[in-house]
Amino acid sequence: xxxxxxxxxxxxxxxxxxxxxxxxxxxxxxxxxxxxxxxxxxxxxxxxxxxxxxxxxxxxxxxxxxxxxxxxxxxxxxxxxxxxxxxxxxxxxxxxxxxxxxxxxxxxxxxxxxxxxxxxxxxxxxxxxxxxxxxxxxxxxxxxxxxxxxxxxxxxxxxxxxxxxxxxxxxxxxxxxxx
Amino acid sequence: xxxxxxxxxxxxxxxxxxxxxxxxxxxxxxxxxxxxxxxxxxxxxxxxxxxxxxxxxxxx
Numbered sequence: 001x002x003x004x005x006x007x008x009x010x011x012x013x014x015x016x017x018x019x020x021x022x023x024x025x026x027x028x029x030x031x032x033x034x035x036x037x038x039x040x041x042x043x044x045x046x047x048x049x050x051x052x053x054x055x056x057x058x059x060x061x062x063x064x065x066x067x068x069x070x071x072x073x074x075x076x077x078x079x080x081x082x083x084x085x086x087x088x089x090x091x092x093x094x095x096x097x098x099x100x101x102x103x104x105x106x107x108x109x110x111x112x113x114x115x116x117x118x119x120x121x122x123x124x125x126x127x128x129x130x131x132x133x134x135x136x137x138x139x140x141x142x143x144x145x146x147x148x149x150x151x152x153x154x155x156x157x158x159x160x161x162x163x164x165x166x167x168x169x170x171x172x173x174x175x176x177x178x179x
Numbered sequence: 180x181x182x183x184x185x186x187x188x189x190x191x192x193x194x195x196x197x198x199x200x201x202x203x204x205x206x207x208x209x210x211x212x213x214x215x216x217x218x219x220x221x222x223x224x225x226x227x228x229x230x231x232x233x234x235x236x237x238x239x
């Protein structure tokens with residue numbers, strides 16, 4: 001039986017755009033702000049508003065690809081120490097989400113945990129979620145928060161505030177070179 | 180290792196037990212009835228994980 005969540009069949013989406021959004025959040029947090037800089041928020045809003053339906057889907061798929069890549073890195077890092085990534089990452093992720101009720105409504109948390117567990121298991125988060133129907137508007141901010149929290153988790157582990165962004169940027173550069 | 184077929188059999192047993200079953204902790208479906216708890220089940224085909232199920236309750 002082949003998996004309906006085989007990552008080989010998952011759309012990659014616009015990873016660069018998704019990374020732009022997440023990196024913007026990371027920079028805001030590291031500069032000590034509670035939210036994005038108003039100017040930066042305006043630029044992000046303009047950017048997302050300029051996306052057509054396909055662009056929006058690509059951004060969404062790109063965010064899922066980020067979650068998959070972050071979890072793949074975290075799984076390998078935990079396996080090197082004989083640890084289970086789901087056991088060590090998911091509970092703290094859920095705890096963080098519970099402290100962000102404005103961005104992540106409680107009802108979105110099981111789905112976000114599912115995305116992360118799927119990715120940590122080597123399954124495609126996009127395709128896992130797709131089995132349950134179309135994405136809803138209310139899931140967009142929690143999805144962004146999930147990718148952000150995973151990036152932040154990686155940056156904290158590596159003690160490098162740019163590690164997660166750099167890892168994806170380098171992977172993107174490599175894929176462009178290969179094309 | 181839990182395959183989709185074995186999981187379906189367990190689930191059928193659990194649903195069947197709900198009819199006259201009295202022990203609330205006695206079947207798979209009753210594993211997560213508390214808020215903010217959940218379980219995930221990974222199903223394997225051969226050695227490869229192929230399906231993921233999440234069961235649980237958020238705090239809403």
